[in-house]
Amino acid sequence: KQEVTQIPAALSVPEGENLVLNCSFTDSAIYNLQWFRQDPGKGLTSLLLIQSSQREQTSGRLNASLDKSSGRSTLYIAASQPGDSATYLCAVNDNQGGKLIFGQGTELSVKP
Amino acid sequence: NAGVTQTPKFRILKIGQSMTLQCTQDMNHNYMYWYRQDPGMGLKLIYYSVGAGITDKGEVPNGYNVSRSTTEDFPLRLELAAPSQTSVYFCASSLPIAGGTDTQYFGPGTRLTVL
Numbered sequence: 332k333q334e335v336t337q338i339p340a341a342l343s344v345p346e347g348e349n350l351v352l353n354c355s356f357t358d359s360a361i362y363n364l365q366w367f368r369q370d371p372g373k374g375l376t377s378l379l380l381i382q383s384s385q386r387e388q389t390s391g392r393l394n395a396s397l398d399k400s401s402g403r404s405t406l407y408i409a410a411s412q413p414g415d416s417a418t419y420l421c422a423v424n425d426n427q428g429g430k431l432i433f434g435q436g437t438e439l440s441v442k443p
Numbered sequence: 444n445a446g447v448t449q450t451p452k453f454r455i456l457k458i459g460q461s462m463t464l465q466c467t468q469d470m471n472h473n474y475m476y477w478y479r480q481d482p483g484m485g486l487k488l489i490y491y492s493v494g495a496g497i498t499d500k501g502e503v504p505n506g507y508n509v510s511r512s513t514t515e516d517f518p519l520r521l522e523l524a525a526p527s528q529t530s531v532y533f534c535a536s537s538l539p540i541a542g543g544t545d546t547q548y549f550g551p552g553t554r555l556t557v558l
Contacts, residue, residue, distance in 0.1 A: 335485070362544075363544075365546065365547070367549075373551060373552070374533060374549040374550055374551045374552050375486075375533065375535075375549040376549070377546045377547065377548065377549075380545070380546050420485060420486070422485075422486075424544060428474075428491060428493060428499065428544075429474045429476070429491070429493075429537055429539065429544030429547070430476070430488050430491055430501060431476075431478075431486070431488070431547060432488075433478075433485030433486045433487070434485050435483070435484055435485045436485055
């Protein structure tokens with residue numbers, strides 16, 4: 332059974348720092364991996380989707396990497412800003428039905 | 444495009460009551476999903492559908508039912524509400540692509556409390 336774990340559960344950094352969020356999964360046979368952002372009391376917003384054949388995806392200050400063989404993904408945020416404060420969730424799609432298996436999330440706080 | 448819309452935004456139910464959570468998407472997506480999110484946890488899949496007339500169970504289906512009569516709508520039914528169903532419910536949709544599915548788009552959620 333696929334399990335997804337995110338470490339740390341919470342992270343606080345000063346504004347301007349570069350940071351890395353971690354996601355690990357137990358079964359490397361995946362179709363893709365997605366990173367989402369969730370603001371308090373809101374729904375999820377997709378940040379990046381990495382297909383199983385890709386190693387990384389970039390969008391602005393965000394860069395997500397995927398290492399299937401080791402069951403790991405990282406989300407790199409450059410030059411963090413207070414507006415980046417949110418919970419970041421990773422989710423794995425390991426089946427053709429598109430069902431996502433989520434990690435518990437990392438709550439990020441960027442202090443001015 | 445409105446994307447994925449959900450109603451209601453908030454609801455309080457008494458134990459044993461029933462209700463339907465509505466979900467509509469206007470992106471012509473084949474695939475639709477219902478997740479629940481408990482405090483401090485990730486999302487867990489309740490039911491999903493790969494097209495009109497086709498539904499299947501996810502990880503936590505007990506106490507829920509779904510139907511998919513149109514591409515746009517995917518309602519979630521709670522028949523006999525229990526305190527364990529207190530949660531935030533999210534609907535999502537996506538398109539199938541070769542080797543899996545594309546990005547999932549989420550609605551704003553329905554916050555349900557069962558007392």
